[in-house]
Amino acid sequence: xLPSGVLTTRYESDIGILRTKTQWxxxxxxxxxxxxxALFVSDFWLTWLTxxxxxxxxxxxxxxxxxxCGQFSIGHMAFLGVGAYTVAVLTNNYGLSGWVCLPIxxxxxxxxxxxxxxxxxxxxxxxxxxxxxxxxxxxxxxxEHFEWHNADGLPVGGHIGLPMARLTLGGVDFHESKxxxxxxxVGVMLIATFFAKNIQRTRTGRAFVAIRDNELAxxxxxxSLFRYKMLAFFIGCFYAGIAGWLWAYSLxxxxxxxxxxxDSIWLFGMLIIGGIGSTTGVFFxxxxxxxxxQLIDYIRPPLENAFPGVALQxxxxxxxxxxxxxxxxxxILEPRGLYSRWEKFRTYYRLYPYAYMRE
Amino acid sequence: xxxxxxxxxxxxLIGGLYALLALGLVVIYKSSKVFNIAHGEIMVFLAYFMxxxxxxxxxxxxxxxxxxxxxxxxxxxxxxxIFLRPLxxxxxxxxxxxxxxxxxxxxxxxxxxHGGVPEALSIFPAGNLAIGxxxxxxxxxxxxxxxxxxxxxxxxxxxxTKTGLGMRCVAEDHQTSQSLGIDVKRVFALSWAxxxxxxxxxxxxxxxxxxxxxxxxxxxxLIRALPVLLLxxxxxxxxxxxxxxxxxxxxxMASTYIDPHIDGFRQLLPFILIVIILIIRPHGLFGLKRIExx
Numbered sequence: 001x002l003p004s005g006v007l008t009t010r011y012e013s014d015i016g017i018l019r020t021k022t023q024w025x026x027x028x029x030x031x032x033x034x035x036x037x038a039l040f041v042s043d044f045w046l047t048w049l050t051x052x053x054x055x056x057x058x059x060x061x062x063x064x065x066x067x068x069c070g071q072f073s074i075g076h077m078a079f080l081g082v083g084a085y086t087v088a089v090l091t092n093n094y095g096l097s098g099w100v101c102l103p104i105x106x107x108x109x110x111x112x113x114x115x116x117x118x119x120x121x122x123x124x125x126x127x128x129x130x131x132x133x134x135x136x137x138x139x140x141x142x143x144e145h146f147e148w149h150n151a152d153g154l155p156v157g158g159h160i161g162l163p164m165a166r167l168t169l170g171g172v173d174f175h176e177s178k179x180x181x182x183x184x185x186v187g188v189m190l191i192a193t194f195f196a197k198n199i200q201r202t203r204t205g206r207a208f209v210a211i212r213d214n215e216l217a218x219x220x221x222x223x224s225l226f227r228y229k230m231l232a233f234f235i236g237c238f239y240a241g242i243a244g245w246l247w248a249y250s251l252x253x254x255x256x257x258x259x260x261x262x263d264s265i266w267l268f269g270m271l272i273i274g275g276i277g278s279t280t281g282v283f284f285x286x287x288x289x290x291x292x293x294q295l296i297d298y299i300r301p302p303l304e305n306a307f308p309g310v311a312l313q314x315x316x317x318x319x320x321x322x323x324x325x326x327x328x329x330x331x332i333l334e335p336r337g338l339y340s341r342w343e344k345f346r347t348y349y350r351l352y353p354y355a356y357m358r359e
Numbered sequence: 360x361x362x363x364x365x366x367x368x369x370x371x372l373i374g375g376l377y378a379l380l381a382l383g384l385v386v387i388y389k390s391s392k393v394f395n396i397a398h399g400e401i402m403v404f405l406a407y408f409m410x411x412x413x414x415x416x417x418x419x420x421x422x423x424x425x426x427x428x429x430x431x432x433x434x435x436x437x438x439x440x441i442f443l444r445p446l447x448x449x450x451x452x453x454x455x456x457x458x459x460x461x462x463x464x465x466x467x468x469x470x471x472x473h474g475g476v477p478e479a480l481s482i483f484p485a486g487n488l489a490i491g492x493x494x495x496x497x498x499x500x501x502x503x504x505x506x507x508x509x510x511x512x513x514x515x516x517x518x519x520t521k522t523g524l525g526m527r528c529v530a531e532d533h534q535t536s537q538s539l540g541i542d543v544k545r546v547f548a549l550s551w552a553x554x555x556x557x558x559x560x561x562x563x564x565x566x567x568x569x570x571x572x573x574x575x576x577x578x579x580x581l582i583r584a585l586p587v588l589l590l591x592x593x594x595x596x597x598x599x600x601x602x603x604x605x606x607x608x609x610x611x612m613a614s615t616y617i618d619p620h621i622d623g624f625r626q627l628l629p630f631i632l633i634v635i636i637l638i639i640r641p642h643g644l645f646g647l648k649r650i651e652x653x
Contacts, residue, residue: 072452074459126451126455129452130633130637131637134630135634138627138630265463268456310474313470317471320463321464324464331446332442332446332457335453
């Protein structure tokens, strides 16, 4: 719903994402804020923000795959791992530049995603979830079982994982400070958001939504189910690969422990909290999930002091328990996520004080 | 030859256990179309409960086994009433996700309670049983016997008792059953109670076979039950038995003949099977092939 008094006079303005001067102003202010935040926030929160940005890229891929096309994947973190390992292996063993690896990481993850998406030709929903679950285990198993020796004779790969070289461009070293890398991550995130937002408005995106809403109707309208489902898998996993590239460089090392099934489940959880089917929801979901994570870290030490008998267990069990309860509550009480709340609030705000106008 | 025969028997024995694991999932799926992926974690929880009763409380094994089965019923009923009842009629994926998070919740409770320390659970006499030149672990043989007995009891239950027939009726069609006077909600609750009992037995038997461990037992059981279910078909009870024996055999054969060449292949095999079955025959050998009409 548009603010009162905004009228469309041209077709271009009718399809625009941003339609008023205020919206443009807000966008510029938000961008300026996002990048300048690197100057005055502590290193701890910069690391946190970088993780948020990377997770947003990954969850955007999941959003295209699940939110738009309705194909479920609970092995997304493994696809992210494929991207991360691609860049790690290519830079370590073949000496490729990190920047060349950016598209290759995306492509590699996309192709692996295509392979595990193949069953979607015949399967729906639940069976597909099982297939991606298997994908997660197979990919992690492969990561754990390939070992070799690098130029210095040190064992790499396997459980140890791989180190990452520094990422540089011209004279800029992206690992010089947290702020520089943060800006890179946010830049990638913004581009990813731009594309994700626009995919929804193209023929492809509409085909995805049609498949999600009713496969039979979509097929009868002339949408090739197989082609578009595979495309959704490719794009979703391509995003995961890009996120994996960022992930590898942000941690400066990759190992199989980073891409476990639980991480995939949490990525899906972020999508559920935010609300399946909207780009804004992805932002809500990731930020609130990561904030919850911080909150758990914050309340754990006092809890450990209060109950010294279970201090060791709390370390693992607290986050598992809190996340699962939160997600259960969302699934049972608000399956449309935070985004639907936001939508309600926005409508209320725009109509205030004429609430009855909504009907 | 002895290697082969030993592996063959071991595969059959472990397959019977897999069939029991899968049966717990089939019962719930048949009646309420909920895929209870929390089964593995419920199993671990109950296996720890068994350890608690046997080791800490010094109760006799038979009594604690009965208590654990009762506890399994309670856990199943509670899960159904609290988490799944509000979701009746929702798409299967929502219930699947709820079960996934329910499993994680139960896992966190187990870790809080027992600290995630692996425990040994020995309820069967130790040592091996020798048949000719082949020796088999006694635990494995007893587990197989119990698993098969339970399996038979449930097959008879579904075939000859009124409640069992009602449950099969609900599996066919919810509305028709309701209009025939079968309380569908009660059947859902009952199927979860049976699922919980299966989890109790599976947890104790598997736990005595390996270790009771939060990190491995639940996921181990689940990733074995999945190919069994997919192969046999999600709705089929005989399918669970055939699938269980096949997968058990395939796994032991692979671990005997392929593991020496490719390290850790045994762990990978279930997933390869899942992907192959999903691509070739997604509804399984005995499952229902859904036909969609406009």
